[in-house]
Amino acid sequence: MTDQQVRKDDEIAEAQTQAVIDSAHLEGLEIKSLTQWQLARRKFFQHKLAMTSLVILLLVFLAALFADFIAPYDFAEPDVPNRSSPPTFEGQHYFGTDKIGRDYFSRTLFGTRTSVYVAFIVASVSTVIGVIIGGVAGYYGGAIDNLLMRMTDLFLTIPFLAILLVLSAFLGAGSPVRVAFILGFLFWTGLARIVRGEFLSLREKEFVEAAKVLGASDSRIIFRHILPNTLGPIIVNATLTVAAAILVEAALSFLGFGVQPPFPALGVLIADGQDSLTTLWWLATFPGLTIVLIALCINFVGDGLRDAFDPKQRVK
Amino acid sequence: MTEPVLSIRDLVVEFDTTDGVVHAVDGVSYDVHPGETMGVVGESGSGKSVTVMAALGLIQIPPGRIVNGEVLYKGRNILGLDEDELRKIRNKEIAMIFQDPMTSLNPVFKVGDQIAEALLVHDDKLTDDAARKRTVDLLEMVGVPNPDRRFDQYPHEYSGGMRQRAMIAMAMANQPSVLIADEPTTALDVTIQAQVLEVMKVAAEETGAGTVMITHDLGVVAEMADRVTVMYAGRVVESGTVDEIFHNPKHPYTLGLMMSLPRVTGEMQKLLPIPGNPPSVISLPPGCAFHPRCRMSEGRELCRTKVPELVEASPGHMSACHFPDEVAIEAKREASVTGLEV
Amino acid sequence: MGTFIARRLLYSIPVLLAATILVFFGMTAVTDPISQIRLQPNVSQQTIQNIIDRKHLDEPVVVQYGFWLRDVFFNQFGNTALGDQPIWPDLSRAIGNTMQLVFISELIAVVLAVVLGVFSAKKQYSFFDYATTTISFFGFSVPIFWFALILQALATWFFLETGFRLFYTFGQSSFAPENAFIDRIQHMVLPIVTLSYVSIATYSRYQRASMLEVLHSDYVRTARAKGVKERVVTMKHALRNALIPVVTIAALSFGAVLGGAVITETIFAWPGMGKFFIDALIRGEVYTLMAWLMVTAVAVILANLVADIVYGWLDPRIRYD
Numbered sequence: 001m002t003d004q005q006v007r008k009d010d011e012i013a014e015a016q017t018q019a020v021i022d023s024a025h026l027e028g029l030e031i032k033s034l035t036q037w038q039l040a041r042r043k044f045f046q047h048k049l050a051m052t053s054l055v056i057l058l059l060v061f062l063a064a065l066f067a068d069f070i071a072p073y074d075f076a077e078p079d080v081p082n083r084s085s086p087p088t089f090e091g092q093h094y095f096g097t098d099k100i101g102r103d104y105f106s107r108t109l110f111g112t113r114t115s116v117y118v119a120f121i122v123a124s125v126s127t128v129i130g131v132i133i134g135g136v137a138g139y140y141g142g143a144i145d146n147l148l149m150r151m152t153d154l155f156l157t158i159p160f161l162a163i164l165l166v167l168s169a170f171l172g173a174g175s176p177v178r179v180a181f182i183l184g185f186l187f188w189t190g191l192a193r194i195v196r197g198e199f200l201s202l203r204e205k206e207f208v209e210a211a212k213v214l215g216a217s218d219s220r221i222i223f224r225h226i227l228p229n230t231l232g233p234i235i236v237n238a239t240l241t242v243a244a245a246i247l248v249e250a251a252l253s254f255l256g257f258g259v260q261p262p263f264p265a266l267g268v269l270i271a272d273g274q275d276s277l278t279t280l281w282w283l284a285t286f287p288g289l290t291i292v293l294i295a296l297c298i299n300f301v302g303d304g305l306r307d308a309f310d311p312k313q314r315v316k
Numbered sequence: 317m318t319e320p321v322l323s324i325r326d327l328v329v330e331f332d333t334t335d336g337v338v339h340a341v342d343g344v345s346y347d348v349h350p351g352e353t354m355g356v357v358g359e360s361g362s363g364k365s366v367t368v369m370a371a372l373g374l375i376q377i378p379p380g381r382i383v384n385g386e387v388l389y390k391g392r393n394i395l396g397l398d399e400d401e402l403r404k405i406r407n408k409e410i411a412m413i414f415q416d417p418m419t420s421l422n423p424v425f426k427v428g429d430q431i432a433e434a435l436l437v438h439d440d441k442l443t444d445d446a447a448r449k450r451t452v453d454l455l456e457m458v459g460v461p462n463p464d465r466r467f468d469q470y471p472h473e474y475s476g477g478m479r480q481r482a483m484i485a486m487a488m489a490n491q492p493s494v495l496i497a498d499e500p501t502t503a504l505d506v507t508i509q510a511q512v513l514e515v516m517k518v519a520a521e522e523t524g525a526g527t528v529m530i531t532h533d534l535g536v537v538a539e540m541a542d543r544v545t546v547m548y549a550g551r552v553v554e555s556g557t558v559d560e561i562f563h564n565p566k567h568p569y570t571l572g573l574m575m576s577l578p579r580v581t582g583e584m585q586k587l588l589p590i591p592g593n594p595p596s597v598i599s600l601p602p603g604c605a606f607h608p609r610c611r612m613s614e615g616r617e618l619c620r621t622k623v624p625e626l627v628e629a630s631p632g633h634m635s636a637c638h639f640p641d642e643v644a645i646e647a648k649r650e651a652s653v654t655g656l657e658v
Numbered sequence: 659m660g661t662f663i664a665r666r667l668l669y670s671i672p673v674l675l676a677a678t679i680l681v682f683f684g685m686t687a688v689t690d691p692i693s694q695i696r697l698q699p700n701v702s703q704q705t706i707q708n709i710i711d712r713k714h715l716d717e718p719v720v721v722q723y724g725f726w727l728r729d730v731f732f733n734q735f736g737n738t739a740l741g742d743q744p745i746w747p748d749l750s751r752a753i754g755n756t757m758q759l760v761f762i763s764e765l766i767a768v769v770l771a772v773v774l775g776v777f778s779a780k781k782q783y784s785f786f787d788y789a790t791t792t793i794s795f796f797g798f799s800v801p802i803f804w805f806a807l808i809l810q811a812l813a814t815w816f817f818l819e820t821g822f823r824l825f826y827t828f829g830q831s832s833f834a835p836e837n838a839f840i841d842r843i844q845h846m847v848l849p850i851v852t853l854s855y856v857s858i859a860t861y862s863r864y865q866r867a868s869m870l871e872v873l874h875s876d877y878v879r880t881a882r883a884k885g886v887k888e889r890v891v892t893m894k895h896a897l898r899n900a901l902i903p904v905v906t907i908a909a910l911s912f913g914a915v916l917g918g919a920v921i922t923e924t925i926f927a928w929p930g931m932g933k934f935f936i937d938a939l940i941r942g943e944v945y946t947l948m949a950w951l952m953v954t955a956v957a958v959i960l961a962n963l964v965a966d967i968v969y970g971w972l973d974p975r976i977r978y979d
């Protein structure tokens with residue numbers, strides 16, 4: 001991007017901001033965040049790929065949430081006469097059945113529910129931790145900041161997946177909630193760094209200085225003035241974390257150290273299909289495609305959000 | 317009068333953006349004569365840089381688009397030449413100096429090698445040793461101390477002023493006939509600015525090149541330029557000799573620029589900025605683009621509806637104002653109110 | 659340059675020590691060797707008592723850490739708890755096998771990613787650009803283990819259909835192969851494709867972004883205004899600068915690549931560190947796991963060191979700091 005382009009975009013952003021201010025007739029600091037939000041929303045709605053992905057995602061999530069009503073079969077109940085059936089519309093085995101006749105469409109639905117449930121816990125827990133730690137480090141700086149940065153450096157020296165595997169194997173006990181919290185407690189480092197950077201730069205800004213001069217408390221400054229201005233990157237990161245968590249949980253479960261039977265999870269289903277890859281190919285294929293679909297859609301949504309929140313971004 | 321060495325004729329450049337077409341340059345013309353300096357002034361975004369970048373084929377197409385115009389170099393139209401022919405003109409015939417010396421040099425190569433490259437790309441027979449010798453001479457000429465040692469240093473080891481000197485050395489390497497300096501001193505300290513301008517003057521004198529001096533700074537224009545082109549919102553609004561422009565402005569925008577110059581009157585420093593912002597070049601106001609900010613227009617019909625053409629207001633002095641003669645009256649009024657002399 | 663490397667090596671020592679603390683106390687907080695051994699069938703009380711004596715498990719944790727540290731630095735990580743077998747011989751063999759995979763796939767990934775990234779940036783918004791963008795989005799979204807399974811299924815299917823063995827899906831070498839080198843390659847291709855795919859997706863995005871930024875920079879404009887050929891502008895002036903962020907990412911990703919190797923090796927039964935790790939995890943072999951974690955920590959620290967050296971070579975500003 002040339003400097004001219006950047007300048008141009010800034011001008012446009014200013015003009016748009018001006019227009020919104022004119023129409024909104026609002027005063028004070030709220031204007032800034034309000035107009036940012038409106039701009040971001042408009043940009044996001046114009047992002048076709050992201051919007052399509054969002055719709056698909058919502059459909060998949062709803063289907064998973066209401067799996068009890070939608071799934072034609074029970075999760076574990078075998079349809080004995082139709083064992084090892086390839087995908088078929090007769091008998092509603094859309095994704096086929098396994099050797100003992102369990103319906104893979106239903107299993108995939110329930111598995112999706114578990115995996116998405118885990119991923120949302122991971123995203124929530126890690127976002128809360130990441131914002132708190134990153135915020136404290138960025139706002140107060142100094143020794144706390146130093147300690148935090150050295151700690152995250154240190155975590156980078158050991159493969160993330162290995163740490164997860166050890167913790168999940170020894171503490172997870174195969175339960176979705178436990179696995180989710182273990183992941184959540186380890187996923188925050190990236191966000192903490194981002195939030196720290198934002199806080200570091202924002203705390204120098206005039207409006208924060210002004211609030212300080214007016215005697216606002218630290219917590220008021222953080223929650224009223226700084227945090228609203230960092231929501232963009234936080235939301236983008238939380239979104240992408242859902243995708244990452246789904247992929248990592250699936251890998252752990254596939255290896256046998258994450259969610260374990262009897263809990264249904266997509267990684268477990270793929271592991272079950274591993275032994276009959278060439279004969280009962282549908283067993284590993286459909287749960288895998290489901291993961292790809294979800295992760296792809298989330299990544300597209302995250303990309304759209306990033307564009308929407310990035311003031312410099314030019315949508316082509 | 318001599319033939320112009322570089323002549324820009326009716327240049328129109330547009331950019332496609334998501335928010336519409338940017339009319340960055342809209343029918344700009346000016347001439348540069350050998351040995352002469354043409355000062356180009358105007359607020360940010362008025363199209364000064366795009367004009368010269370387009371002339372050398374340096375704007376990105378797309379999103380950019382050259383819609384119309386000619387760029388005559390020694391009488392030959394170079395606008396729209398193919399990349400290979402343009403390449404041979406760049407630096408060798410028409411050289412450029414950019415605004416920010418901190419970012420204009422490649423951080424990972426030695427300064428000397430970057431200057432020598434300008435020599436080497438235009439001369440297949442030149443040896444590396446000869447290029448080095450010539451580069452050291454050039455560095456010496458622009459006043460870089462210890463040029464032989466400085467040759468092997470990287471840009472981060474140079475100060476801002478030294479880097480701009482190196483950029484000037486690079487621009488002078490092939491003794492071009494035209495030197496285009498795009499705000500060469502804007503990014504420098506005031507004390508360094510004068511030195512760099514001095515070096516530019518010497519360089520231009522030595523090569524007899526015609527110079528285009530793009531700047532915001534009327535002080536630089538007064539110091540360096542022989543003639544001046546004033547640009548506003550992608551168009552030329554006034555042009556003439558530097559004396560005419562300073563003592564007898566014929567466009568309220570030029571007057572405004574001069575009133576906004578900081579200067580010391582007695583003990584007081586006065587600054588009268590032009591009210592408002594430059595217009596968006598996506599949707600210009602109808603009529604004269606300057607009328608919403610003009611002190612003289614006073615809502616007159618003509619200003620709001622008709623685009624003024626650039627016509628001769630007095631011999632050799634062009635103005636794009638419907639009421640060029642009122643500018644002098646306005647100037648007097650301003651002077652009486654503020655105690656400033658135009 | 660020599661002092662620069664020496665200084666970086668010295669700086670690595672405290673990081674390494676911190677890693678030992680993280681590994682030992684982290685592991686101790688999560689589990690202890692004895693409770694893992696008790697899960698195994700047929701372990702006598704005597705055996706357990708022997709282990710406690712040998713590993714000083716009845717002493718305070720800090721003392722245990724000291725003994726462990728001694729084993730790590732002077733006894734090649736010491737022995738396993740159960741069976742009292744030396745850890746290093748098996749581990750070092752596994753390291754060798756993994757490094758074959760990781761080096762080749764990272765080399766392929768970096769080279770391909772740079773090529774893809776540069777072309778995407780030069781031809782921004784072209785069909786090629788959209789195609790590589792799409793492929794890399796899949797790279798971020800396809801679970802690596804599933805990708806490996808698909809490759810395995812395709813290779814097996816190909817063999818069943820044609821009767822011709824193109825690639826093996828299992829192990830490192832065949833029993834008594836005709837040509838050992840070709841046999842090894844036939845075994846390596848699928849794991850390497852799996853490992854490099856994710857890396858290519860990530861690195862090429864970075865390469866594209868940094869190339870785009872550099873291509874719009876002032877100094878590239880200066881080079882063009884000098885009359886330098888566009889090809890030279892790209893390959894000399896732009897690429898050298900654009901490589902800097904990619905080198906960082908490749909180095910920072912080294913841990914992630916080793917993580918990817920855990921999955922890949924398990925699926926393709928490649929006798930490397932990944933498989934070694936999973937086996938140790940299944941048996942609950944705490945000392946073996948800690949040895950593994952330390953080895954990877956050293957590997958990551960070394961990768962960062964190499965990155966810093968490459969950095970200094972690419973960017974004179976760092977060299978002289």
Ligand SMILES: Nc1ncnc2c1ncn2[C@@H]1O[C@H](COP(=O)(O)OP(=O)(O)OP(=O)(O)O)[C@@H](O)[C@H]1O
Nearest residue numbers: 004008331338340359360361362363364365366597
């Ligand atoms: N690549 C581009 N895409 C879109 N718009 C552009 C591009 N390059 C320039 N412009 C627009 O063209 C107009 C003229 O820009 P130009 O850089 O010529 O201004 P300038 O007079 O040189 O300003 P300054 O004094 O700040 O350098 C501006 O509105 C700018 O935003």
Ligand SMILES: [Mg+2]
Nearest residue numbers: 364365366498
């Ligand atoms: Mg400019």
